[in-house]
Amino acid sequence: MKFRIWLLFLMINLSLFGQRGLIQYSKENGLISNEVRDVEYDHNGFIWLATPKGIERFDGQRFIHFKYDPQDSLGISSNDIQSVVFDGDKTIWATTFNKGLISIQTEKFNIINYNKKYFQSFGSNRIQAIACRDGFVWCVSENGTLLKFNPKNRKSDLFVFSTVKTPDFNSLFFDEIETNKLWLTSSDGLFSFDLITNKWKKYRFKKSTCIHPKLNGRYTNKMTCLTQDSKGNFYVGLNSGGLLYFNQYQGLFKSIRIKIVDLNYEKISSIAWRDSRYLYLCFENREILLFDTKTKEYVRYEESERSTVLPYRIAKMGSQLAVSSSVSGLFIHDESLIYGKKLKPSMKLIQVKYSKKGRSGYQLLGTSNPVLKKIKGVGPTQITLNGLMDTKTFYYLKNGGILVVGGNGMILLDSDLKISRKMLISSYQSIDKRVQNSLLVGDSLLFVGTLDASLIRISLKTFTQTIVYKANQEEPSNVSKENFPLSLVGYKEFVFFSENDQLYRYHVYSKKLDKIRLFTHENADQITCLTICKYHKLWIGTKASGVWSYNLKKATLVNTYNSLNGLKNDDIIQLIVDSESKLWIMNPSSIAIVNPILKTIKCLEKRNGIEGVQTMTITPDSIYFLQGDSYIVSSSAEKLPIPKLAIPYILQIREMNGNARFTSQKSKYMYNQNNLVFEFGVKDFSNSENIRVNYRMLGLDNRWINGTQKNEALYHNLPSGKYIFQVQVIDGFDVRMTSYSFKITKPFWLRWWFLVLSSLAVGFGIWYYMRTRIKRIQSTEQMKSEFSLQINELESKALRAQMNPHFLFNSLNSIRLFILKNEVDNAADYIAKFSKLLRMILNHSRQDMITVYDEIQSLKLYLEFERLRFDQDFDFDLQIDGQEVLDCQIPPMIIQPFIENAIWHGLMPRTAGGGKIRVSFQKQLSGLYVMVQDNGIGREKAKENNRKRSLKEGSVGLQITKDRLKSLTMRTKKMNEFEIEDLIDENGLAIGTLVTLYFETSN
Template sequence: MGFILTFTFVVTMLSAQWRGLRTTQLGPSQGLNMRVNTVIQGPNGFVYMGGTQGLVRYDGSEFDLFAHNPDDSTSIGSGEVYNLIVASDSLIWIGLRYGGLNSFNPRTGNFRRYPLPKLPYFMTPTAHGLLEDENGCLWVGGHHFQLLCFDRETESFTSYQPDWIDPEKYGRRLSISSILQDVRNEEMLWLSVVDYEHENASGGYGTVSFNKRLKSFTSYPNGGVNIFQDSLGNLYGVRVVNGVSKFSTTTNEALVLAFRVDSNASFISRSLLPVDDKYWMNTGNAILRMDDNGEFNLLYRSQDNEAGEFNRMSMDDAGNVWIANTQGATIVNPRDQNIRYFSLDQFDATERIYPGRLAYDPANDLLYLSYSIGVSNKRIYRIPLNEASSRQADFIETTHDMYGLAVDANSRLWLNGNGQMYRLDGKKEITIDKTHLFDKVSIPWVWSMRTSAKGWIGAVGNQKFMWFHPEGENAREVDVEDLPVWKGVTSYDKDFVGFSFSPSKDRAYLVSSVVHRLDLRSGVARLLHFDVSFNPNGQPVSDVIEDSEGTLWIAGVEFMGRYRIDGDSLILIEKYTVQNGLASSEIHELFADQKGRIWLFTTNGINCIEPQTGEVRYFGVNEGLPQIYIDPRQIIETPDGRIVTVNKNGIIVFHPDSLWNSLSPRQESIAIKAIRVNGVDISSDLDVNYLSNISAPLGKNVIDIRFQGLAYPDDSRLIYSYRLSEEEDWIDIGQNKLVTLPALSPGDYTFEVKAGSPSSIAPIRQLFIHIPTPYYLQAWFIGVAILLLIIAIYLTYKYRINSIRSQEEAKTEVNKRMAELELKALRSQINPHFMFNSLNSIKDFILQANTEKAAEYLSDFAHLIRRILQHSREKVISLKDELETLVLYVDLEQLRFENAFEFNCIVDDDIDLEDVQIPPMLLQPYIENAIWHGLMHKKEKGNLTLKFSRKDDSISCVIDDDGIGRDRARELKSLSAVRYKSMGMGITKDRIEILNRMSSLGISVIVEDKVDSEGNANGTRVTLSIPA
């Protein structure tokens, strides 16, 4: 049975809150030095801010100011920027306080100014409201209730004013501060009109419609500056007083939606923005969110006036909310809001939350926290997880510490403390449970309790583990001393450090220095042995969990692994270390979310492992952790999958999907900020970011490219990769935003850069680069140079050849002249030789007293000498003349030798004797030799034949005798008493060589010794081949 505790139970309400929005402030310390009135994102991805100094462009890292320059007509007009819109033509249209309407072309960086029509009473022409309708007309609202339509084609304004406005009374006081296009009627505009001189500020606003077709105005009783219209046609407007105006364009009913703020918040609403299906409102120093009941709850309040006073809100393409303010701009990044934090600093509690002091009631979406402040303040806090809930956090005072907490399926809170089990059943009383559940155990001191998916409640202390089921399973316990240990292990820490339940079976895993598997039904615990390939014996195990596939994840001080259970053995599947991406080797707690990802809570932040891909991600202070050291010893999962645990002196809550996706690769576009060629900025009429290709000047080939990933609120998380062509691998350059391409060879290149790792899928920014080929390397120049070189070589060669030829010709001429002289000398030697022989014959006739023959011989000799003298100056003579000379000579020899031989001369019919030319006296020495040395010594009558025939391109001359032969003639000569040197044949041989050398005649001579069938000498045959 149970009984009621004697201490008084008091519930104390608290106004504690979850941590508000995490914001980033851009101001003077970041380089933004102006009051910002409005913020938009341009068509090129840059963020543009309008304010007191003009227009500022922001890329996530740097601010570029476009200020008014009186000497530059392409600069922005004078005055403060009030409004910015991006039109369908990708131009940015700007409403200025003094400069009227301006347009800005992001491609060129130039502005154009369009002065507004002049106003009476010397009022300043200011463009307050600004809108582009579906027809491309720009609507401008300004002072004096002036509605202007600007035609961009004609660059002219058309002005409209209601006929019920008295210009003398109200004209100068009224200003159109905002213009909205009706969401359901394209002919209707909604105007917000401000009366600057109204005696009541709250009544100084009005709503007016304008029908574009009828050119008519209609006034409605609605206060506030309309800044948003929902799909139902309701207009929402900001007010000077506390609240938001809501006007139904269907019923013409106006409401004021009040919002709750404390006395430190401004009561002036500034703007309204739809965010995640809700409406955000900002005041001068706070951001609120409207719930489904039309009430606004505080999301964020600027501390210490760091942002000055808030102005209008807007949203970029990535979902970041931008709040213009007097100190610059405040950004709310949705990726930074994934970890909610409830700090106990609100309770003046500064100590850490000890393990096991947390429990969760899913039925009421309520957290229980046991915490003591000092010695006397021992409390059980009840904290609603829903930050938008109207329920406030409260706490219950207790008389002593409660160490372990758990909530069962019936939303009863079980507590352990002072050696007792307590129960809070929803009433304002705590009961000591003394039912049969704990009859068989001595309730130990525990420091952690948790509830399994199957309803078991486990409680662990240093030496004991106790478990029970509130629906009838009595409590049982196991002592660490009774558990089996590894054989051979002499000492280890036997204290329990934690436990976990199986997600689908009735079992638990007990963690000390080793791991035991406990069957909750039978109470049997078995020791699990590690695989020898990864055995952490001696290394303390810190936690173990079972995933949905039945594998175990075990962590320790120096190891982390995934194991398969085989009997009582743990078989390693995968090992994880710091080298795999773990933030720390000291892991305190593990948790498997509903999608199977494994979360590791370490001394250096949170890691998450995706088992299917092996990807490891890290989450730290940048992602919202109050501090990176986490020692929870207790993790709670809500029904919707959120994870709750402790961090520092507070509680963190996050949804694993949102936190995991916050680090998913973002598709950030890349802007090129600068291009330099050999240290000089490239010149172009376009903004450098709009250049798709560049051509370097001739001889310049060092390219510097500076780029920027357009990530907001800043680029601190971006890394970059680049490559020079599609065939090359990506190069990881970390956070470096400048690439230098040195000494590029002439040619065409494609430079590609992206915001991400080499393997990431991210938008690629391309730049085509052309490095021109120097003229001396271009084909035409090389061709001309080669041609000129060839010509030079040819001319040099020609000159050399001509020079050599001239020298050779001169030399040849000299040689020829010398040869001719030598030939003449040889001929002159032949003639005396012949004459010597002939005169000897005449002498013989005279000595023999044969005067008749001597006279005949002398007559023929004279005739022969005359012919020889006639031909002596000729180089060649006809074959006919040569034959006539030879016949005269043979007749003389026959006369001399008394017809001792027969002479035959045969000429082929195809030989023209007049046409064939041969050197004179060429054949005579051979005929003479045949007679004197062959036939003269023959006893019987001899035969001498001279035959001419044509063979190809030459004339063959055969001198054939049947004399004694050359060998016998040499023998007889050696026996002769008369010794003289025969010169005719030698002279003729030399003569033929000279003729061949001079004229390349190619005369050849072949001398053959004839023999009979018995091998005896039978004469000589001489064959001369003379070119015809």
């Protein structure tokens, strides 16, 4: 029974090696202090550390320090940080030794210090423990007082346990099942505080509350930490070592003793769940181990890691465990990145092979006097191979036997796996004959390469040797050619081997040796390894140019895989093709797994626990990575873990010439904030050494800029416009990118509204100037027009003034004739009519225009006046074409001169009586037509009468009338004219004169 328990423990202990892979970060990596007192994750997965020299934020690549500076009022209040807690939102809370609390916003890095110096209501500057929920900060002070602190109003509520002695509380935990409870551990038991009723309850660990009363005397009530399981019960760590399981519903404790002797009575300072079954237990300054809550067994890390870590606190997020050490800095362990189990056998593992059908398998162990150890099938459990030195490999033979090859020869085992024959070099010191590489062809031929640069063909039936190839050496004969040939591989009836950059092909049956020239002078590279796949393709590993593929049928060479298309390194150490035709490529920093069909590359490296691998072996059910005195083995059926890709992020943006700092939430900058520094980082706790970081400003940078060794990008004098700053992380074929979009606004004099307003202002100015100019011109023109009108009016008045004396002169002459003739009655009647006409003329002379009706009244009076003067010797007729004619406007006394000429120059010279004058008024669409017609002697006859003024020269009245019409046209901008026409009969004799006056009117 004891043996079974020991074997079970051993198996558990061996499975622990799958928990290896702790990656250390210390002052050498940029950590401010190797003494890390506490560790915590925020919601973005960044790690926050409490140290005696300040607070650290870590992303796996870069530390950001928060340190006390007496010159900086916005910095933290103290460097002596005791613990850090994340509130679940966006704030990290840190406790100090005697300076109260410090809050740091995780995104903006805004810092607020809370202590009695600044806030009198703050409870205490000495905080023992802290927890956060619903925006409140719960603390316990050094004197055991529970404080509920509200950061918004910066006030505290105090709750004191009502006993004479106040408990020494040291940790707080909010119940995840009964959310109204707060649990507190102390040196005097476990306490609960009801957040609703504010009532306390104490649970003391003693015999009466313990399911197993047989307690070691060293177990006390000094509790340090606790965590809750899915049932709502608690695992409690003790200051003096060991665990307590507390059922809160029964109020009972159960002790769980530590079964590891060297961890008895060691303080458990921190607890975290690995999954629903396993707990991580942190033994302060000793080690971390896994506790199986079902079997109550413990799983330890290997000795080298236990002695290195010396943990103080632990924090868990997802599959990642962060460990703070009091002397060694920070350790990170990610369970999801580990590939396989690490084992350390008693003898060095050389090779692992299975028979062709996979029914049996052996491990070759040891370099001197090695052994074959069975791992599967029938046969001896262990076969000792005495005399064989510097073991290389072994081969399964078709008859069931095994051939083991060493540096000093070989041992042949028969089908019963008993030694049947040995071929050993008598003197192992004969270095030039030492075997370095070998290849079994069939069951009868073995090809080996020796240090004297020879390829030897050995018949297994007779153990006779034939030199197939011997390299030409310029070195002395006692100097061997190291590791010749570097690789041997068989394909059908051919054996391929290499020497430096040269490939050779040897035909097994014809014994013909061919030299295949692969490389040109430009791409020549040393061949390091060879392997064959079933697609007639020879894979060639090189020292500095990656992996080449050589088509054996087409004799074509292609550089297929290198550091430019997915490999971590171009130095190839080993090539293997597995049963799925995947190509495994090993180089110094990683192992790449290539799917040539899908053209995908995935890498195993240090973060996967793969480092220091010297060679690898693939068997039907396992994959072995040999690491000197240990090896890693993984099931071939196990899926390759997908490495957690590094995540780029933009930390903040700051002005180059100022102290202003902005978060990536800011999206707009002023035109004078165009000298910007972009601080970026990469969150990667896998310690990958092969990631590449690039950045660019989209639209400004034509290509990606290498930012692997940088953490900021500087851009000077950015023009206004929209930008996208991008950070890219490349890990093999995996790429992840983050972007930050922002805008630099234009200066106000370049903005659209300013340009529009400026254009409007300029346009308005031009319009106003033009308008003022036009108004000025119009005013000038108007003044000129008004002046011209005034002149025309004055001219018209002057013309009328000229006409009135002319008319008066003629009328007074007529009165004089009446008096001379002694025609007193006629003279009196004439004077009466004259006075009436004169009054009418004087009234009309004050007006510029009169109606046709008023003009007709004047013309009637004038014609009657003239008939009286000429003894009723003519008749007159006034004709009107419609009533609308009477309302038309014409100048006063404009027709009178034509009637006067018709009477005096047309009718009076007639020898026969019957003179007649007809005046007609006609309204047309274009204007008013006035026609004055007489039946006088005509103008030609009138010229012959030798009167004082001929019509050709124009009488005074006609000239004045002509000037008046011209003036009227200028003033009214309307046509006003007259035309005189001689009337003749069919015989060409004058029968009168027709005068037509035209006055343009508005339609």
